Amino acid sequence: MRSAIAALVLMAFMPTVVMAQAFDWSAQLGKSPFDLETTLSQAGDCATGSFSVPIKNVTKDTYLSDNLFDPVVTSYGFIPVNGSQDGISDYDNSRTFSSKKGTSIQCTIGLEASVQIYAFEDRIVRIKLTFDRCRERETRQYILSRPTADKCVGTDLTTKDYDEALYQAIEARNTYGYDTRWSKEELRGPLESKKISGEFEAAEFRVLWDVNCPSLPIIDGDRIIIPFDRKFRCLIDVDNEDPARWSVTAMHEIVRPGMFVDTVERRLAAMRLFVDMPAERSAALAIRPELQTVIDGIKAEIAVRAAAERTKRDAVSNILGGGN
Numbered sequence: 001m002r003s004a005i006a007a008l009v010l011m012a013f014m015p016t017v018v019m020a021q022a023f024d025w026s027a028q029l030g031k032s033p034f035d036l037e038t039t040l041s042q043a044g045d046c047a048t049g050s051f052s053v054p055i056k057n058v059t060k061d062t063y064l065s066d067n068l069f070d071p072v073v074t075s076y077g078f079i080p081v082n083g084s085q086d087g088i089s090d091y092d093n094s095r096t097f098s099s100k101k102g103t104s105i106q107c108t109i110g111l112e113a114s115v116q117i118y119a120f121e122d123r124i125v126r127i128k129l130t131f132d133r134c135r136e137r138e139t140r141q142y143i144l145s146r147p148t149a150d151k152c153v154g155t156d157l158t159t160k161d162y163d164e165a166l167y168q169a170i171e172a173r174n175t176y177g178y179d180t181r182w183s184k185e186e187l188r189g190p191l192e193s194k195k196i197s198g199e200f201e202a203a204e205f206r207v208l209w210d211v212n213c214p215s216l217p218i219i220d221g222d223r224i225i226i227p228f229d230r231k232f233r234c235l236i237d238v239d240n241e242d243p244a245r246w247s248v249t250a251m252h253e254i255v256r257p258g259m260f261v262d263t264v265e266r267r268l269a270a271m272r273l274f275v276d277m278p279a280e281r282s283a284a285l286a287i288r289p290e291l292q293t294v295i296d297g298i299k300a301e302i303a304v305r306a307a308a309e310r311t312k313r314d315a316v317s318n319i320l321g322g323g324n
Contacts, residue, residue, distance in 0.1 A: 020113040021165060025127050026245050029276040033105055033119040040107045040115065045150070051102025051118065053291075058298045059089040064291060067206060068118075068125070068284040071291065088306060090298050097294055099287045108150045111137060120283035127274040155269070163267040166251055170237040200243045200277045207275060211236070213250045231255050231262070243277040 028036050037046045055072050062074045074089075105117040111134045118126040135154035213234040235251045252268040 020109045020115075020129060020131065025129060025272065025274050026247055028127060029124055029245060029274055030279065031124055032122050033103055033117060033124055034122075036117065036124060037105060037107070040109065046105055046107040049104045049106070050098050050100075051104050051120070052096040052098040053287075055095045055097050055294065055298075056093055057089060057091045058295060058302070060299055060302060062295055062299070064288055064295070066203075066281050066284045068120075068280045068287075071284055071288070072295065088302065090302050097287075097291050099290070101286060102283065106150075108137060111135070111156065114150070114152070120279065120286070123279060125276045125279040125283055129272040129274075131270045133269060163251070163270075166249065166270050167235065167267070170235050170249055170251065173237045173239070200246075200281075203275075203277050203281070204238075204240060204246070207246070207248065207273065208238070211248055211250055211271070211273060213252075231257055244279070246275045246277050248273045 033048075037048075040046055053069060053071055057074045058072070059074055062072060064071050065073050101121050103119040103122075105115075105119065107115040107117065109115065113129060113131050113133075116126075116128040116130075117124060132152045133156045134152040135156045138151040138153055213236045231254070233253050233255060235253065236248065237250075238246075238248045240246050249270070249272045251270040253264050254266040254268065255262040255264050
């Protein structure tokens with residue numbers, strides 16, 4: 001009897017797609033990442049890293065938005081040549097701002113799925129679940145204190161036990177519809193029909209574009225080449241009834257267009273994204289004072305550089321007689 005119970009317990013924590021699909025991810029929003037890591041560690045591996053945001057380009061007009069993942073907004077862009085700045089901006093492609101209040105956690109659930117978790121002040125604000133269905137995972141250890149990273153190698157197209165469940169779940173809600181076009185036109189329909197509105201409209205729009213539903217996924221080995229007579233489409237569903245439990249599910253398919261009915265030939269990698277939008281906004285506001293200090297420091301350097309250039313131009317002008 002004990003051995004039977006032990007076997008059942010072991011099966012419950014086996015790293016399968018069914019576990020990843022059936023797990024209540026939405027309920028993990030707002031919880032401590034430690035609790036979720038403890039649960040997932042029974043079925044996979046987790047690595048914790050720091051949370052950082054890019055600060056590539058700064059000008060005197062740069063300001064901060066409530067986008068937690070890309071809060072630095074600069075309308076004017078200048079990419080320096082040979083490392084030289086243009087005097088009124090400061091560009092650094094590798095520059096980032098790290099916050100000690102934030103945490104980034106990467107977990108893998110066997111070969112079938114990977115999870116990217118973002119937490120702020122010990123509270124999970126975003127969970128991205130990708131059913132990558134790897135043939136194998138290569139674990140690589142980064143230098144210094146950075147965590148390990150698992151690279152998905154190839155795609156196991158025989159593991160399709162979750163496809164039908166995902167399809168039925170999306171089809172049942174059909175909030176955002178089904179579209180066979182290659183473009184991102186399907187994301188405009190919900191906006192025009194006012195299904196996205198209110199306080200978090202901008203945040204929802206950003207997340208939908210981040211999902212990038214119409215993009216062509218990487219499949220066979222490192223890529224898949226679709227024959228000219230086939231089409232690619234994406235099934236997408238959004239649940240936005242509760243901004244604190246906002247979620248989107250997306251699935252990619254290859255179909256062969258028919259005269260009356262398209263034939264689904266292959267269902268590709270799928271993903272689910274769960275977001276606590278109020279918490280993400282609060283996190284963006286929480287890092288703003290410290291980030292603003294960094295931005296102000298860069299702006300001060302720009303001002304010093306601009307003043308030095310003006311002084312140099314004035315000196316040259318005086319030498320040439322322009323000041324007389």
